[in-house]
Amino acid sequence: MFNIGQAAAFSGVSAKMIRYYEQIGLIPQAARSTAGYRTYSTQDAHSLRFIRRARDLGFPVEQIAELLTLWNDRDRASADVKAVALAHVAGLRTRIAELEAMAMTLEHLAAHCHGNDRPDCPIIADLAEQADAAATPGTVAPHRAPRFGTDGPVASRRRAAK
Incomplete structure (x- = not known):
């Protein structure tokens, strides 16, 4: 069992974010010790690591929830996971194009200033x-x-x- 600080250190997710993920239902509510402190199982800590890696790759919370469901479903089809990943890639490419257009506009304006x-x-x-x-x-x-x-x-x- 992990307390919130240990779960945070193990997963790389801050204690504040762990509480937030509980609040929005991304992870289940933590069990409580007799003293009322949050306690996390090894599985909870690994789920937090999973979430951290997904966030590092830019997945939004909604897609992370979907990926967590797929991760926990041993009967899943890898095609389902691939579809989520490719949808995210498409979103990233759109965002990249938007950022490049913004940069070009600002460069043009700066060149004329x-x-x-x-x-x-x-x-x-x-x-x-x-x-x-x-x-x-x-x-x-x-x-x-x-x-x-x-x-x-x-x-x-x-x-x-x-």
């Missing part, structure tokens, strides 16, 4: 333009000059600092 002491900045302008478009669903925000200049908030702060 003068990076000097003037307040106009295409990065800020893009963020403001996209925020305006998001505030009004179904419309495209018109392209306009940045609102920074001699009477904008940055200029006011600079004047006050001088």
Whole structure:
């Protein structure tokens, strides 16, 4: 039997996360000692290691629950496990593509930013333009000059600092 600290050390999962996994039902509620302390079996500790490895690979909690069920089912088909893994890979590839697109957008904006002491900045302008478009669903925000200049908030702060 393990107490929560020992289970955490064995599995690499923090005590806080162990309690959270219990709360959401990813692992069963721990048994309690006569003093009321949580106690974990060897199987519980191995399940926590399994969860830790799955989290390291980026699986979301829902898929980890599915994988735990499959792991505990000795009659499972490996095709079921493979399907969960490949679905996760597809999600990762989508996320990678989204992150690459974000990086390219930011690189493009940064390349067009003068990076000097003037307040106009295409990065800020893009963020403001996209925020305006998001505030009004179904419309495209018109392209306009940045609102920074001699009477904008940055200029006011600079004047006050001088």
